[in-house]
Amino acid sequence: MTIAKEKKIWTSKDLELLPEDDCRYEIIKGELFVTRSPHWQHQKIISRLYVKLENWSEKTGLGEAAIGIGLIFSETDNVIPDLVWISKEKLEAIIDEKGHLQGAPELVVEVLSKGRENQQRDRENKLELYSSQGVLEYWIVDRFLEQIEIYQREKEELKLAKTLLKKDNLTSQLLPGFSCQVENILT
Secondary structure, eight states: OOOOOOOOOOOHHHHHHSOOSSOEEEEETTEEEEEOOOOHHHHHHHHHHHHHHHHHHHHHOSEEEEESOOEEEETTEEEOOSEEEEEHHHHHHHBOTTSOBSSOOSEEEEEOOSSHHHHHIIIIIHHHHHHHHTOSEEEEEETTTTEEEEEEEETTEEEEEEEEETTSEEOOTTSTTOOEEHHHHHO
16 A cells, blocks of 8 residues: 655745755745856856846836846745836836835746756746736746747736747837847847
8 A cells, every 4th residue: 555645835935944945945736946157158148138128117117127036925835036117107016125026027038948847847837826916027048059038928827929029129018119029139
């Protein structure tokens, strides 16, 4: 007779007990995901996108971009996306005293890392989480295929709206006047 082990449900309180090291700890639906520090090229892509978004934000005064900010949706959904953009109004409403966002920003960006598990987490687990929490737009940057997938909110979920290749311009309905060539982000 085999006795099934009960699966541990991880919470935000459990994260506080984990070591402060070079790993990124995230919880989605109570499941713990641990990843190592990102690859150099991964971080360069995030940095390029951050600079473009932050420069646009400073010009327009509409919001702010942030790299690696914690999003706490619930005790069992606590993630650290690569990059977010949030309007000033929403930021004031959902930021807590520890500097975490207690709700969904308008835009979330993830850059894919190597490995099936890493890519599945971003393409499936996080897509479902961001969709259920009200993120308006989700960009998945695939540095291996040199493309950016743009998911936009359609009714109650995020749906793939378009896939941009290197020669395409990255624009967003959320960011009036924002534009940059995908190639400038990826290379």
